[in-house]
Amino acid sequence: MKQINIGGVPEHFNLAWYLGLKNGEFKEQDINLRWKDYFGGTGAMCKGLRDGDIDMAVILTEGIIKDIIAGNKSKIVQVFVDTPLIWGIHVAEKSDYKNIQDLKGTKAAISRYGSGSHLMAYINAENNGWDLEKDLNFEVIKNLDGAVEGLTEGKADYFMWEKFTTKPLVDNGTFRRVDNCPSPWPCFVIAVREDFLKTNKADVKAILDIVNATTKEFKEIPSIDRMIANRYEQEIEDVQEWLSLTEWSQENISKQTVKKVQDELFALNIIPEKWKYEDLVEDL
Structure with missing residues (x-):
């Protein structure tokens, strides 16, 4: 076999x-x-x-x-x-950020460079008319557990991951979802x-x-x-x-x-x- x-x-x-x-x-x-x-x-x-x-x-x-x-x-x-894929855009539950424009110029948590969470941060920035050089910063967090730690401890400000996978973390008060960003394909x-x-x-x-x-x-x-x-x-x-x-x-x-x-x-x-x-x- x-x-x-x-x-x-x-x-x-x-x-x-x-x-x-x-x-x-x-x-x-x-x-x-x-x-x-x-x-x-x-x-x-x-x-x-x-x-x-x-x-x-x-x-x-x-x-x-x-x-x-x-x-x-x-x-x-x-x-x-x-x-x-419907990417949820998440912040820590107690974060002061309330909407997408609040996240302009802040730090995105990404699993690694070249990952979906990294590439979709660019798509989201483009959708919102941000400067791709000045308004995007990254913190590598490896996975969903790393994102929980990174956002909770303030190492990063927002995290993009599949909406339904992260929904339990929204329901239990770990994350708050401020918006969605569907992939264009x-x-x-x-x-x-x-x-x-x-x-x-x-x-x-x-x-x-x-x-x-x-x-x-x-x-x-x-x-x-x-x-x-x-x-x-x-x-x-x-x-x-x-x-x-x-x-x-x-x-x-x-x-x-x-x-x-x-x-x-x-x-x-x-x-x-x-x-x-x-x-x-x-x-x-």
């Missing part, structure tokens, strides 16, 4: 993978799929792909495109979640190391077929809202709202989307150049 290592964030978006593993569907295809949780998000997964710790990743679109251009020898093989894609893809294309295709069968019917799974609420410690009404807003994909990323992401990242000086679609994406 072939072992294949895959990484992703330990969040509700990825429950479809857990269900496939739990039901033994990958083993039926003679694949020993090993899931690794990446609490540090996209930046940590990019490192995992580069180092060969994982063969595949369920990863933020903008983050992997940036990292491939920066030398990560991986390719996008499919969009996983077709809808935008489909949020999660599946990326694979090029070396691995060359010799294991059929296995990657088999893995995608299994997870796609689950995501096609995900919302129809009996009591799926309760399962998510229990597993990820969320309120049932928040899960139901999230399900109503989220659509999965079984298709590869479009040329139009790749162009949009690159245009945005290039305009923000996050990438030094734009690449051809074929250098970023592989069709199976």
Whole structure:
């Protein structure tokens, strides 16, 4: 049985993978799929792909495109979640900051440079007409636990992370959400190391077929809202709202989307150049 290592964030978006593993569907295809949780998000997964710790990743679109251009020898093989990610913009509950404009020129907590929380801080700044040189400052906090410590102790002033993942921290009075910032494109894609893809294309295709069968019917799974609420410690009404807003994909990323992401990242000086679609994406 072939072992294949895959990484992703330990969040509700990825429950479809857990269900496939739990039901033994990958083993039926003679694949020993090993899931690794990446609490540090996209930046940590990019490192995992580069180092060969994982063969595949369920990863933020903008983050992997940036990292491939920066030398990560991986390719996008499919969009996983077709809808935008809703990034909540959070401050410490007792913070004096009340709205987005109060945060202009303050310090953003980011998991690491090149991460989603880092890139989306630029998108948010652009959306609000801030000076990208003067109005953005960063404090690296590694993960959600680091953000709690960083904001509570005043090392950073605000933190951007997926709205529903952080909702329990808003509910318990750790954070206060001052606004939302949706990503301007489909949020999660599946990326694979090029070396691995060359010799294991059929296995990657088999893995995608299994997870796609689950995501096609995900919302129809009996009591799926309760399962998510229990597993990820969320309120049932928040899960139901999230399900109503989220659509999965079984298709590869479009040329139009790749162009949009690159245009945005290039305009923000996050990438030094734009690449051809074929250098970023592989069709199976």
